Amino acid sequence: MGDLLVNRLKNGIVIDHVVSGKGIHIITLLAEKTAGHRVILLQHAESRKMGTKDLIKLEDVKLEDTDLQFISLFAPNATVNFIENEEVVRKHSVKAPEMVSGLIRCPNARCITNDPGEAEFLVSRLKRVKTGYICDYCEQVWTTKTYPDGWSANKVGV
Amino acid sequence: MGSWTNRDVISLRDFSKSDLLHLFEKTKEVKEGRYGQLDKTVALLFFEPSTRTYGSFDSAAKRMGCKVIGIQDPDTASLKKGESTYDTVRMFVGYGADALVIRHPRAGAPKYVAEAFDVPVINGGDDGHEHPTQAMLDLFTIWEKFGGFEGLKVGIMGDLRYGRTASSLAYGLAKWGVRMRFIAPDLLQIHWRNDRLEEQLREMGADFEKTDQVKLDDLDVLYVTRIQKERFVDETEYKKVKGSFHLGQNSLKGVKNKMIILHPLPRVDELSPDIDRMDHAWYFRQAENGLYVRMALLELILGD
Ligand SMILES: [Zn+2]
Numbered sequence: 001m002g003d004l005l006v007n008r009l010k011n012g013i014v015i016d017h018v019v020s021g022k023g024i025h026i027i028t029l030l031a032e033k034t035a036g037h038r039v040i041l042l043q044h045a046e047s048r049k050m051g052t053k054d055l056i057k058l059e060d061v062k063l064e065d066t067d068l069q070f071i072s073l074f075a076p077n078a079t080v081n082f083i084e085n086e087e088v089v090r091k092h093s094v095k096a097p098e099m100v101s102g103l104i105r106c107p108n109a110r111c112i113t114n115d116p117g118e119a120e121f122l123v124s125r126l127k128r129v130k131t132g133y134i135c136d137y138c139e140q141v142w143t144t145k146t147y148p149d150g151w152s153a154n155k156v157g158v
Numbered sequence: 159m160g161s162w163t164n165r166d167v168i169s170l171r172d173f174s175k176s177d178l179l180h181l182f183e184k185t186k187e188v189k190e191g192r193y194g195q196l197d198k199t200v201a202l203l204f205f206e207p208s209t210r211t212y213g214s215f216d217s218a219a220k221r222m223g224c225k226v227i228g229i230q231d232p233d234t235a236s237l238k239k240g241e242s243t244y245d246t247v248r249m250f251v252g253y254g255a256d257a258l259v260i261r262h263p264r265a266g267a268p269k270y271v272a273e274a275f276d277v278p279v280i281n282g283g284d285d286g287h288e289h290p291t292q293a294m295l296d297l298f299t300i301w302e303k304f305g306g307f308e309g310l311k312v313g314i315m316g317d318l319r320y321g322r323t324a325s326s327l328a329y330g331l332a333k334w335g336v337r338m339r340f341i342a343p344d345l346l347q348i349h350w351r352n353d354r355l356e357e358q359l360r361e362m363g364a365d366f367e368k369t370d371q372v373k374l375d376d377l378d379v380l381y382v383t384r385i386q387k388e389r390f391v392d393e394t395e396y397k398k399v400k401g402s403f404h405l406g407q408n409s410l411k412g413v414k415n416k417m418i419i420l421h422p423l424p425r426v427d428e429l430s431p432d433i434d435r436m437d438h439a440w441y442f443r444q445a446e447n448g449l450y451v452r453m454a455l456l457e458l459i460l461g462d
Contacts, residue, residue, distance in 0.1 A: 108265065112266040112269075112284075115267075117240060117243065118242055118270070130357075136269075140353065141354055
């Protein structure tokens with residue numbers, strides 16, 4: 001079933017090898033980009049490498065570097081396939097960046113980056129550590145396991 | 159050693175051993191009455207009230223001859239409702255503040271202010287995150303008593319999960335390779351912290367153990383912190399913990415003669431007042447040292 005979905009895509013993006021259950025976050029994060037486009041999320045698909053995985057198909061959507069950074073937060077080992085005329089023209093292995101700046105607010109409600117009064121002066125910053133990401137201000141650690149579900153709603157404009 | 163002039167004091171981790179030793183020597187001089195006067199303005203910006211910390215910085219600045227401006231209590235200050243931290247700070251920088259002391263209910267606020275303004279910032283406590291001047295005065299007190307840190311064994315007891323004083327102190331002690339024993343019920347142990355303390359201590363090669371047993375006989379320093387009732391879901395669990403982590407004269411049988419007890423104060427009932435007259439009780443001296451450490455800091459940061 002998963003393969004059929006991939007194959008049938010004429011133009012767009014297939015994000016593969018997403019941690020099982022985390023695909024929904026990526027879809028939420030890319031919501032602006034995908035508005036009006038057909039989006040398919042396959043959850044808990046069988047995977048030889050990962051046991052189970054999520055797979056996302058975005059029809060006629062183009063992704064930029066910042067989008068790939070979003071994806072890397074939730075899917076550190078994902079593969080992004082760029083499809084044109086039913087062919088994979090480029091395969092991008094997501095690498096988690098060392099620093100994620102201004103893309104996402106820290107999930108810690110008691111962090112200065114979530115103070116509404118500071119929004120226009122303060123750019124959030126997450127730094128990569130061994131186990132995930134750490135907020136450069138409050139230094140709380142976030143891993144793919146501890147990302148709160150509400151995090152995607154905290155996306156800020158860039 | 160980094161230069162102290164105009165330096166931000168955001169986290170204890172930013173300071174090397176030699177930076178800290180320099181601070182301790184300076185603090186000793188100040189304590190002996192050897193210090194000059196600074197013709198500077200210090201803004202104490204307490205976005206969250208703290209009578210003790212404010213009082214300590216206020217007297218420190220005044221004794222150093224500085225003019226003090228700022229906010230002591232955000233509720234009574236004539237701050238415009240909803241005014242941003244940025245705008246408030248900018249106003250006091252405009253008034254000519256040469257240094258800012260920031261106490262804030264949001265973690266990371268002092269770092270943010272230090273990035274946004276060119277004036278040196280001293281972190282006076284940011285939520286549960288950091289309180290570097292507390293850690294500096296804790297370390298100074300140990301240094302003052304033992305003349306150094308070599309070969310010491312320090313017990314850190316109480317709420318190690320949520321408390322910030324214990325973690326800053328642990329980072330400081332780890333720099334000198336001091337052996338540490340974290341004494342707390344499992345519920346309040348360091349492995350539950352959300353700030354990577356244990357991971358970072360391991361990366362630093364720190365020598366530490368964790369236990370829920372109050373074993374004190376081989377310690378040189380016992381650092382006690384408050385256990386807050388709010389942390390417990392179960393009242394009987396709290397009572398049990400409170401019972402075994404309450405220290406009185408009887409709990410100190412068999413400890414080393416030179417062992418000192420420290421506490422960031424205020425205490426509730428974890429230290430019985432009958433300990434106060436024992437030679438082990440160093441917590442009032444420790445609190446007083448806060449004044450001298452903060453005077454020394456101002457001199458190092460603002461002096462010529
Ligand atoms: Zn944060």
